[in-house]
Amino acid sequence: MIKQFILVILVLPFLTIKAQTKVGHITLQYGEEIIEDDEKIVRISTEFNGKIYTLASRKNKYYIKVFESTEMSLVSTNEIELPDMKGKDLEFEDLAVIADRIYVFGSVYDRKEKISNLFGVEVALDGKLSNNVVKLFSTKVTKRREQGAFYFKDSPTGDRLLIMHATQFNKEDVIQYEVKLLDPNLDTAMEYIEKVPYEDRRGLEFTIADFDVSFDDDVFIVINESFRDRKSMTNNEKFQVLCFKSSNNYEKEVIDIKFTDKEIINCEMLATGSGKLHLAGFYSGVRKNGKAKKDLRGVYSSVIDVNTNEVEQLKFNEFDYDTKVKLIGERRAKKGKDVKPYYLTHSLIEKEDGGLILLSEYQLVVEGGTSGIGPLAFTPITYINNEIIVTSLGVDGSVEWSNVIPKKQRASFTVLSLGLFGFSGNGNFTVSGGIMVPLSVMGKGPEYLSAMPIYENGQLTVIFNDNKKNYGVTDIEDIKWLGNYNKAVPVAVMFDDKGNMTRLDQEKVEKYQLVLRPRVYHRKTDKDYIIYSSRKSEDKIGRMTIGR
Incomplete structure (x- = not known):
């Protein structure tokens, strides 16, 4: 009886995580299929206390989906219903984790006082929002069109959150930005606001x-x-x-x-x-x-x-x-x-010797003609993510080697025209953060594009989705487009210390296999990642391990 019990325990992990894909030294394993998959996962936020917490979206609504860590089975789906402030609904901004405490952030514009407000609401371990609402920003602006936008940055230690609000006052010829550093209780550890006039410039x-x-x-x-x-x-x-x-x-x-x-x-x-x-x-x-x-x-x-x-x-x-x-x-x-200025900084990695590896990706967003009237107008959008420039810099700042990852990717979709990209710049004022994809378009196709850089034991590996017709192709002139991302296959390229590139293709491509979403993952360590893959109506979260 005892021997049988031990046998069940040993076999269980292999029964719960069945699907497996290998690309060179990279292994992708998946848990149970997500039956309630109308909500598409757009971010994997954290894993603790035996639970994985994710952010999902569906029809302009957002949800917190909670998974069990071992079997990666869905535990609950919780719609993010933010409370109203003075009769106005909070507009969802972002979800962040500060020292294993999950917070949802929402903003509201006070038309009477002309103030842009940001509130934080803590999320309980079951994925539901608490009743404790904390006001974080109350920034004076000039009008609704100039209410600006909020930007979020996690700290490397995970116990702080940096938030910026930035806007431009056109009539006053002033640029304004405000930053706050928050602790796990949402108390402000640091704050700064500055107005930059440019009337004489x-x-x-x-x-x-x-x-x-x-x-x-x-x-x-x-x-x-x-x-x-x-x-x-x-x-x-x-x-x-x-x-x-x-x-x-x-x-x-x-x-x-x-x-x-x-x-x-x-x-x-x-x-x-x-x-x-x-x-x-x-x-x-x-x-x-x-x-x-x-x-x-x-x-x-x-x-x-x-x-x-x-x-x-x-x-x-x-x-x-x-x-x-x-x-x-x-x-x-x-x-x-x-070179044309279509390359945006993707990642900056510190090497073991103190030098850097800079990844810069070709990205172009093409907006088509709008159809419809007013708020019901729709706009076709095409995201293009092509080759990645990889530059290895020495400790003295000089280029040790440079290479180019050949790929051609695009995804097209249609969205409501109103408030498509939020605020990232206006005329002569821009807030830049490398490659940024708005949450409003995640789940519609761009999450299949781009790439995941992995730096482990002094070696850089980059994994991305590709057209299976590009098997073994490394010449950028011969690369074919990845248009239908439902038929994509995972590909990895590996660089040695001299910049020589080796392409790693999946040995055996299975029919109807899941497709990785490189923009949706959570890095646990240099060797372990939580990932999300899907194909049409089939969705699963899983784990990606390096060198095993």
Whole structure:
């Protein structure tokens, strides 16, 4: 009797997680099929106390779906019904986890007071919302169209949440942004608000290039200003990091990163546990008349010592010829043409030797003609995510190697025109964060696109969905489009320490197999991920393990 009981316990894990897919050294295993799958999972938030908590959406409504960790079976589906404030419904903004406490955030615009408000509501372990509502932001704005938007960043330690509200006042010629750092009780540990006038700088391009929080709960904001002085025929570039350190009571400190004859296009920031702040991204050149170009000339890298605010390193690296050939073709590369600015920073990874790996992906969002009237108008949207530029930077900021992951992906869908993308920029003001996909379009196709970077034991592997006709293809000129993502297969590319790329294809593709959603996952460790895959009406969550 005892032996039989032990046998059941040993066999159970293999009975509960049946489906398995192998791509090289990557194994994907899935749990039970989600029977109640009308709600599509758009985020896997956390796993603790034997439960997996996810965010799902259906017809502009949002839900918290809770799964059991071992069998990955659905425990409950809970609609997020936010309370009303002064007779107005809260509009869902985001879901975040702070030290294993789950919170839902909702906003409401007070038309009478002209205030943009943000509230936080804690989620109980069963996935239901509590009655405790905390007001977090109450920001004065000018009107509904200028109420701005909220942006969220998790801390690397998981016990803080950084929130930014940003907007532009067109008539007042003012840009305003406000940041707050919250603890697990939603108490404010740090806050800062600034108004940037630009009346005397009509050509100002102001970008909040990135913002983040460090292991030490320090807050950093990267500001990029570009202004052309028509009288002097010069382009003035201001590239700054605003520091708010916990050890200095969050007093504002400004770090200027100075350079000439170049313009910063975008920025990805990484604060490491060693007290260094890394910045990397693309830059462009400046014409003889002083006007900045917008095409990409290469990759820059900068390192700042957080303790002294010293800019220890700033290096600009032009694209090498081989990389440009892969991106724009041999004919254009020979003519010295620059790369088009369609590449957004995807990921910034710290290597074991202290250097960096920057991934930048081609992304284009095409909006079609609108049909219908007023709020019932519909707009066709196409997301295009193509090749990824992989750049390995040494400790000194120079390029050690560069390569290009060849892929062509697109997904088309139709959405209500009103409030499609929310607020990410308006005219000369932009809030940038690399590749950002609004929650409102997740679940409609873009989640199948892009890629998952994995860095483990000093080796970079990138997994993505591909057309099965591309089996074994590494030449970017021969890559076929992935149009029907329901027929996609997982593919991985692996890089050695010299940048040589090896493509890993699935050995045996099964008919009607599940399709990975690379934009929906939760990283537990460098070797273990929680993933979500589906195909038409079949949905499952699972685990992806590396090197087993």
